[in-house]
Amino acid sequence: xxxxxxxxxxxxxxxxxxxxxxxxxxxxxxxxxxxxxxxxxxxxxxxxxxxxxxxxxxxxxxxxxxxxxxxxxxxxxxxxxxxxxxxxxxxxxxxxxxxxxxxxxxxxxxxxxxxxxxxxxxxxxxxxxxxxxxxxxxxxxxxxxxxxxxxxxxxxxxxxxxxxxxxxxxxxxxxxxxxxxxxxxxxxxxxxxxxxxxxxxxxxxxxxxxxxxxxxxxxxxxxxxxxxxxxxxxxxxxxxxxxxxxxxxxxxxxxxxxxxxxxxxxxxxxxxxxxxxxxxxxxxxxxxxxxxxxxxxxxxxxxxxxxxxxxxxxxxxxxxxxxxxxxxxxxxxxxxxxxxxxxxxxxxxxxxxxxxxxxxxxxxxxx
Amino acid sequence: xxxxxxxxxxxxxxxxxxxxxxxxxxxxxxxxxxxxxxxxxxxxxxxxxxxxxxxxxxxxxxxxxxxxxxxxxxxxxxxxxxxxxxxxxxxxxxxxxxxxxxxxxxxxxxxxxxxxxxxxxxxxxxxxxxxxxxxxxxxxxxxxxxxxxxxxxxxxx
Numbered sequence: 321x322x323x324x325x326x327x328x329x330x331x332x333x334x335x336x337x338x339x340x341x342x343x344x345x346x347x348x349x350x351x352x353x354x355x356x357x358x359x360x361x362x363x364x365x366x367x368x369x370x371x372x373x374x375x376x377x378x379x380x381x382x383x384x385x386x387x388x389x390x391x392x393x394x395x396x397x398x399x400x401x402x403x404x405x406x407x408x409x410x411x412x413x414x415x416x417x418x419x420x421x422x423x424x425x426x427x428x429x430x431x432x433x434x435x436x437x438x439x440x441x442x443x444x445x446x447x448x449x450x451x452x453x454x455x456x457x458x459x460x461x462x463x464x465x466x467x468x469x470x471x472x473x474x475x476x477x478x479x480x481x482x483x484x485x486x487x488x489x490x491x492x493x494x495x496x497x498x499x500x501x502x503x504x505x506x507x508x509x510x511x512x513x514x515x516x517x518x519x520x521x522x523x524x525x526x527x528x529x530x531x532x533x534x535x536x537x538x539x540x541x542x543x544x545x546x547x548x549x550x551x552x553x554x555x556x557x558x559x560x561x562x563x564x565x566x567x568x569x570x571x572x573x574x575x576x577x578x579x580x581x582x583x584x585x586x587x588x589x590x591x592x593x594x595x596x597x598x599x600x601x602x603x604x605x606x607x608x609x610x611x612x613x614x615x616x617x618x619x620x621x622x623x624x625x626x627x628x629x630x631x632x633x634x635x636x637x638x639x640x641x642x643x644x645x646x647x648x649x650x651x652x653x654x655x656x657x658x659x660x661x662x663x664x665x666x667x668x669x670x671x672x673x674x675x676x677x678x679x680x681x682x683x684x685x686x687x
Numbered sequence: 688x689x690x691x692x693x694x695x696x697x698x699x700x701x702x703x704x705x706x707x708x709x710x711x712x713x714x715x716x717x718x719x720x721x722x723x724x725x726x727x728x729x730x731x732x733x734x735x736x737x738x739x740x741x742x743x744x745x746x747x748x749x750x751x752x753x754x755x756x757x758x759x760x761x762x763x764x765x766x767x768x769x770x771x772x773x774x775x776x777x778x779x780x781x782x783x784x785x786x787x788x789x790x791x792x793x794x795x796x797x798x799x800x801x802x803x804x805x806x807x808x809x810x811x812x813x814x815x816x817x818x819x820x821x822x823x824x825x826x827x828x829x830x831x832x833x834x835x836x837x838x839x840x841x842x843x844x
Contacts, residue, residue, distance in 0.1 A: 322843035325784035332775040335705040
């Protein structure tokens with residue numbers, strides 16, 4: 321019994337054909353809602369639905385690490401707190417990519433093949449490894465590709481590093497052993513059979529790589545299209561890659577700057593080309609706990625926070641991971657992707673319903 | 688948006704929008720109403736999306752917001768029970784797991800649907816649900832624990 325059971329049922333749920341007719345007949349005026357819609361037989365689809373966390377991005381043909389710019393451009397954000405990434409801000413994107421490319425090293429070309437038909441061949445191009453973060457640039461192709469328009473190739477990733485296994489679908493689990501794992505692929509514009517992309521893992525403190533090692537990377541649930549939709553097609557096999565890495569710990573600036581004022585706590589743990597790791601907490605009094613209509617205990621809060629650089633520009637905070645057992649009072653960690661050479665970082669806590677600034681603090685960053 | 692563009696948009700995303708609305712509302716009629724309203728918003732919106740995934744995320748976000756509004760209105764009345772007749776379960780465990788997800792609080796089941804079915808990351812779920820990343824992660828974590836409690840250790844998550 322697992323979540324595939326949920327996916328299979330959801331796969332079979334389709335809106336009625338009458339809906340399509342009504343939608344396509346809509347004018348730019350509000351429609352009348354129908355409350356007693358007749359039930360129609362549900363369409364049953366037999367496609368397997370397998371979920372994964374890989375991000376699929378269609379873009380022009382780019383080098384593997386250039387895909388990160390697409391990640392930057394396409395990551396969905398909450399516009400209330402963080403201004404939308406300017407998709408045309410190529411200078412900013414280029415700065416980030418340049419930083420990573422400078423740090424990345426070509427790797428021995430290793431290749432993995434999913435042998436079942438249709439098969440997929442994946443090659444590694446280059447690797448960024450600062451010990452905490454490993455970013456693997458890949459390129460590949462699939463044989464017998466569907467030449468119809470597709471949304472790219474998706475997959476779920478699993479890393480095996482120094483005997484420990486890390487799986488992408490466990491990303492939100494507090495005990496997963498990593499802060500971030502994701503993958504992005506782009507379809508080559510001139511060849512539907514080729515793709516390239518980047519697979520990333522950012523490890524938790526206790527799992528940082530300190531010695532040269534060989535990373536095993538498995539790509540599974542390989543699919544065209546995204547999500548558990550019936551239109552997605554799945555490749556049946558797993559691509560396995562062995563990638564030798566030598567960590568470059570000098571790329572990580574471990575800061576461990578922490579403050580606590582009036583119950584608001586913040587920390588800057590680490591800055592590297594792969595991102596900034598920060599943490600923050602706010603007083604318990606801002607949490608609201610109540611029992612909902614189902615008798616379930618719900619905890620909500622209306623506090624958000626934003627980090628700013630020395631010029632008052634918000635830093636892009638795109639990822640969150642929870643580390644409640646860190647033991648330093650700063651349980652919530654957030655990873656900011658954007659590379660920054662700012663000399664100061666300010667955190668502001670907001671009431672997200674009123675935008676009132678509840679507290680703020682500025683860290684001065686020195687060499 | 689032209690009629691042809693709307694048709695293309697509908698054919699591409701109606702299933703995802705409908706399933707997301709169903710995860711929130713738990714009944715077919717409301718999910719279809721919300722889906723229609725979502726596409727009406729799309730029809731009247733001037734937004735352009737450089738990537739298809741962004742358009743899909745926008746639609747799911749609208750559907751989630753409309754569903755939340757709907758549930759707030761429904762709170763004043765009695766909530767409709769999940770209609771088993773609307774589901775097609777071929778195996779007993781499919782019904783068990785689906786019913787368990789549908790028994791979660793609205794935020795929980797939406798987050799579970801977006802994570803396990805649509806394959807969105809926590810940051811993307813946070814964007815769609817208009818929550819902070821921290822709140823979205825917490826919702827997923829609690830939903831998982833609750834599913835474990837409801838279905839026992841044999842439930843693999």
